Amino acid sequence: MEKTFLFELITPNKNLVSGEFDMVVVPGEEGDFGVLPHHSNLISQIRPGLLNTYKNDKIDKSFFLYSGFAEVSDNKLIVLSETAFDINEFKLNTYKDIISKYEKLKNKTKTESEILFFEKKIKEANTIIEILN
Amino acid sequence: MANLKDLRDRINSVQSTKKITSAMKLVAGARLKKAQTEAESSRSYVNKMQTIIDNVTSNINIDSAPEIIRGKENDKTHLIVLMTSDRGLCGGFNTAITKLAKKKIKNLLNAGKIVKIFCIGKKGLDHLKREFNELIIDSTPISTQKKIDYEFAAKISNKILLMYQNEEFDVAHTVFSLFKSAIKQEAQLKQIIPVLDPDKNISKKDEKQDNSIYEYEPEEEEVLKNLVPQNVAIQIFSGLLENAAGEQGARMTAMDNATRNAGELIDTLRLNYNRSRQAQITKELIEVISGAEAV
Numbered sequence: 001m002e003k004t005f006l007f008e009l010i011t012p013n014k015n016l017v018s019g020e021f022d023m024v025v026v027p028g029e030e031g032d033f034g035v036l037p038h039h040s041n042l043i044s045q046i047r048p049g050l051l052n053t054y055k056n057d058k059i060d061k062s063f064f065l066y067s068g069f070a071e072v073s074d075n076k077l078i079v080l081s082e083t084a085f086d087i088n089e090f091k092l093n094t095y096k097d098i099i100s101k102y103e104k105l106k107n108k109t110k111t112e113s114e115i116l117f118f119e120k121k122i123k124e125a126n127t128i129i130e131i132l133n
Numbered sequence: 134m135a136n137l138k139d140l141r142d143r144i145n146s147v148q149s150t151k152k153i154t155s156a157m158k159l160v161a162g163a164r165l166k167k168a169q170t171e172a173e174s175s176r177s178y179v180n181k182m183q184t185i186i187d188n189v190t191s192n193i194n195i196d197s198a199p200e201i202i203r204g205k206e207n208d209k210t211h212l213i214v215l216m217t218s219d220r221g222l223c224g225g226f227n228t229a230i231t232k233l234a235k236k237k238i239k240n241l242l243n244a245g246k247i248v249k250i251f252c253i254g255k256k257g258l259d260h261l262k263r264e265f266n267e268l269i270i271d272s273t274p275i276s277t278q279k280k281i282d283y284e285f286a287a288k289i290s291n292k293i294l295l296m297y298q299n300e301e302f303d304v305a306h307t308v309f310s311l312f313k314s315a316i317k318q319e320a321q322l323k324q325i326i327p328v329l330d331p332d333k334n335i336s337k338k339d340e341k342q343d344n345s346i347y348e349y350e351p352e353e354e355e356v357l358k359n360l361v362p363q364n365v366a367i368q369i370f371s372g373l374l375e376n377a378a379g380e381q382g383a384r385m386t387a388m389d390n391a392t393r394n395a396g397e398l399i400d401t402l403r404l405n406y407n408r409s410r411q412a413q414i415t416k417e418l419i420e421v422i423s424g425a426e427a428v
Binding site: 010011012013014015028029030033040041042043044045067068069071073078080082112113114116117120121 | 171174189284288347350355371
């Protein structure tokens, strides 16, 4: 029996990861869950949190996911996420800048849909800072 | 015969046009490569999203599903999200997209539906303004964006979803051009709201009979509720990227043709120019000779 399985992390812009791993721990909506080879079929929503990939019992890479979906089928784990990045790329200041940028934009606009959108973005950046800092 | 100076001016002007078109061709070629990779990398996300949605929808009871999935009882108001480019000079690219949109709009109007149009990209707005000005509810240009990013698409989808919540429309379609290759783009019409297309639904159900069973976390309905808005955003995003790649491809082909035509035109003009020059020399010689003979 194979000891690894295929894991792909896909964002709208690019495929962040595609490779064989021993285990992947996914931040599911109802709690973290580990995926090992031959996991049963599952579709889960993702809550903001860290996704860890394991190779030879060690953490290989860690990613931050804000939202998205994970699908396990045919010994494959596919994670779709709108906001996902390697935690090594995280810089506090960029997100602080993002918050102030959206605050400014929010104060300028008057349309309801844009205000909602910017509020969502600010909340997202705040959550990212909260979890990773 | 045209006078020599006119011909010379004409040749010069065609030559400078040729320079511009060949430069545009090169620029489009360079941009195409980038746009193409972007469009292709977004496809895996779109396809995967579609599989998940198909899986979920085949596993739930359609009748109890929320309206955004199975559709409302009556589909009176239709929204057409028309995606075109901001710039012209790209052959029949925008015309093909707007033609498809116009056909759909006319069909809907003939069937007695109310149509609303949302234009993304200036060209589509220009094309439709004359015929359907009163139907256009909103429009946004693309070129204000430095780069087409997911955020731009998310903003638009947010707007559309809000309109759906406020019951401003019942069914939404996107019209865009699918990038097949640099010389081939195909205008496409895609239903984004509701998720289930009644026409396709029947055939799909038969295929899904042997589908594997999934566990859901949280419940199916909950997952679906969150899948749908993301799906709308990604559909718009991928449409925009496909369009961007198609636009560059179409421009490259159009400019290649233009450059070739300019070359041909220059050859003909130059032939004419040389002929008239020789004719003039001959005429002058005859004048000199006959003048000398007369003396």
